[in-house]
Amino acid sequence: MVAVEFDLDPEQEQFRAVVREFAEGEIAPHAEAWDRDHTFPVDTVLAMGRLGLFGLVFPAEYGGAGADFATYCVALEEIARVDSSMAITLEAGVSLGAAPFFYSGTEAQKQEYLVPMVAGEVLGAFGLTEAEAGSDAGNTRTRAELDASAGEWVIDGQKTFITNSGTPITRCVTITARTGPGEISNLVVDSGTLGWTVMPPYRKMGWHASDTHELVFDACRVPEDHLLGERGAGFKTFLRILDDGRIAIAALAVGLAQACLEQSIDYARTRQAFGGPIGRYQSVAFKCADMAVAVENARNLVYKAAWLRDRGRPIRRAAAMAKLYATEIAVSATREAVQIHGGYGFIDETPVSRYYRDAKILEIGEGTSEIQRLVLARDLGLPVE
């Protein structure tokens, strides 16, 4: 007999209900205004912290819940079901901000940075991307030179599109920098460090309530012990972080697509045209049916990837599949949901309008769709470039 289990355990289901209640009560009623006004809602982020969302996957010794990765995916799904901006704030806070400290930090660094991040009292950011190093992240130009006499690293360079890097509760950014020929390392720069400038927020197509900035480092000095992980191990660390992050982004995409499905069904049932609900037209009803299949498939890929990760199995392929598929069906789901809502779908008071703008970045951030296909094609043994 083959043992296949598709149910979450009762504790996870209970947890889903708690997060849903929070998301519907504390986030959904404000999401449109935050989006319109480009507001980063600090109090709500702190409330997500008090709910324990930033500490789910970390062990109790650092204040976390010691939950599995699947539980974290449940949280991301539920938050993204009402607001992608808050979901990416959580995802970046955990997978990009806190995880590098958990994976690579010394005990002292864990106490100083990880513990308050786990409590959701502060946020960390991860600065990998540069103007000329996105998909090609190995092309990092930012340099850090050790001034041995002062016991400090001197950082010069720039980082592009860094999430959570300029909020009132941002504690630090972990950056990748060249520390020698062929050597990339991770360094922690505390907020407010002289020589680090957080540029004004980008004007973005979506994710208006998420915080994104260009960062400039000009002879920025940090203490020698702000090296995170071993010198030269920066590339390896961020690949590991991105594998986890891809599953998390895929979970976020499932939540967004789920919201499109639910709102499309509601609208198809209630909107009247030509003497009856539009859901009686196959062109509308079949869009909903196709969306339901896509959401189901994407969710299965996400939880399979999380399941593999929770068992310490290799996840690169499963994470790439989940990220590629879930983000692409999320973009399609938002397009179809807007279509089903007709003109109202184009008006910003209708949530699907915001979902449409929020979706596109999912096919780009933490590895574009093309990069996921590259990972998968290589995994198939193809000599693809």
Ligand SMILES: Cc1cc2nc3c(=O)[nH]c(=O)nc-3n(C[C@H](O)[C@H](O)[C@H](O)COP(=O)(O)OP(=O)(O)OC[C@H]3O[C@@H](n4cnc5c(N)ncnc54)[C@H](O)[C@@H]3O)c2cc1C
């Ligand atoms: C809102 C937002 C938030 C972000 N947050 C963060 C963050 O917190 N930290 C961080 O470090 N980065 C962050 N990013 C950056 C993001 O991860 C990059 O934008 C992404 O990895 C793509 O890099 P790029 O923009 O330089 O595009 P490029 O790499 O220049 O890609 C341009 C196009 O070329 C294609 N392409 C490139 N190389 C190949 C190849 N080998 N084969 C096939 N096609 C290829 C790409 O798929 C894409 O279609 C964020 C970006 C945005 C917009």
